[in-house]
Amino acid sequence: MSASNIGEVCNQGLKNAHYLSIFDNSIPHNHKSWKNAWKLKKDSDYTVKRIRSIIPDAVDKDDGKSIWDYVANKKMNENISKEVWLVMGYTFNRKKFLEEISSKNPSAVSKHAALTLEGTMANIRSLGVKFKVFCS
Incomplete structure (x- = not known):
């Protein structure tokens, strides 16, 4: 350890x-890369989808800003965990x-x-x- x-x-x-x-309205600076897969290591072919959540069809899954707008709206809901x-x-x-x-x-x-x-x-x-x- x-x-x-x-x-x-x-x-x-x-x-x-x-x-x-x-109380935070900022947009994550890396939201444009969310549509790309994340590599475990730079020299590896192993990739993982960055967005692993159920996103409604109305949200453009290839547009990080659209995904963030959806998340930002949800975070204001007190019933959301x-x-x-x-x-x-x-x-x-x-x-x-x-x-x-x-x-x-x-x-x-x-x-x-x-x-x-x-x-x-x-x-x-x-x-x-x-x-x-x-x-x-």
């Missing part, structure tokens, strides 16, 4: 969480972390990781947004 890697993933989540705030997902992958092993942090003498790295995750969760939840971490 690397506290700095966890911090990097948490910072990415925080950096983008403001878009879910009802908003979530920020942190995908840690193999950066973070839940079982090892829980064993370490609950031990009699947790390491400085595990304490740092715990505080980083807790701070990220508090900031994201303060926006009325759910927080989920996916890890190995």
Whole structure:
């Protein structure tokens, strides 16, 4: 487990969480690339669709601005559930972390990781947004 890697993933989540705030009207700067597939690695042929949600037919799925307008309208609805997902992958092993942090003498790295995750969760939840971490 690397506290700095966890911090990097948490910072990415925080950096983008403001878009879910009802007080934020900014448009994501990368909305034009949403129609393109996302590559796992630059030299890889493995790609994933960026937009993995049910978008109504009335929304132009090839136009990031059209998708954002749809999302921006939805985020204002108090009945809509908003979530920020942190995908840690193999950066973070839940079982090892829980064993370490609950031990009699947790390491400085595990304490740092715990505080980083807790701070990220508090900031994201303060926006009325759910927080989920996916890890190995």
